[in-house]
Amino acid sequence: QYELKSPLEIYCKLSLLSLLIMGHGFSTRILAQNLKKEKLNALSDQKYQASPCFNAKNGNIYFSEARPGEDKDVLIAEWDGKQWTRNKKNPFVFNNSIDNEVGHISENGEYLYFQKGVFDDSTNKMVYGIFKSFILEKGPSKPKKQRILYFKNRSTDQSFTVDQSDSIMIISAENYSSYGVEDLYVSFKTASNSWSEPENLGPVINTKFEEFTPFLAEDNKTLYFSSNGHDNGYGSKDIWVSHRLDDSWKNWS
Secondary structure, three states: OOOOOOHHHHHHHHHHHHOOOOOOOOOOOOOOOOOOOOOOOOOOOOOEEEEEEEOOOOOOEEEEEEOOOOOOEEEEEEEOOOOEEEOOOOOOOOOOOOOOEEEEEOOOOOEEEEEEEEEEOOOOEEEEEEEEEEEEOOEEOOOEEOEEOOOOOOOOOOEEEEOOOOOEEEEEEOOOOOOOOOEEEEEEEEEOOEEOOOEEOOOOOOOOOOEEEEEEOOOOOEEEEEEOOOOOOOOOOEEEEEEEOOOOOOOEO
16 A cells, blocks of 8 residues: 655645535546555545645645634645644634635645635625735745736635646636626736736536536646536536636636
8 A cells, every 4th residue: 555655745645635625515527546545534524625725835725614614714724744733723714704815835835725705895795805914933924815807706606726836716706797697717816916817718507507617727827627518427516627828818728
């Protein structure tokens, strides 16, 4: 039996099975062959856990957790060199009364992006805001809200990812240009904490149903996501992969 020798190896093996899962039940469309599922006890209990995000610098895992019908909070499992243990004394300080989720941690472990609720004056409701915070020894820095030009999400669900160069964001949201409900959009950083108007990735990726929980590979061309709208799936929400064929962000395999 193959012996896992580092927290990153364990996490990567787990992630091939849990990648993109956000507490929804679905069957997988793409799975590595001869892969054995291993439960991480530090992350698992009677609640449901989702959206694991790994900090390669210290081995810690940020993940979301909630009971059915409750909002998700971000929790941290700390790596001590042998195993993960939930940090119960110092939870994620930015949790609030809407689904909270870490969408990206930089490869060097210096900063992270997460979403939490913000008050929308135009609707008098809590909506999702995306924030960036630096991971310091004394704790996370004061988060900076990311200003995304002309962005408004009509859905009660939202997910996102950021590339390792910190210049590209893929967002799952519903707005006036969606083909149905949640579609995937790309936005580009224009200045510190500012992003361009999101562009729909087009009908090869998006359907009249849901596309969500994106993950953009390091080549910035390979996109993993979950959807219940593509043909030939195995169940409800399946994992799909597509490759960008040119520089337009509209032409996909």
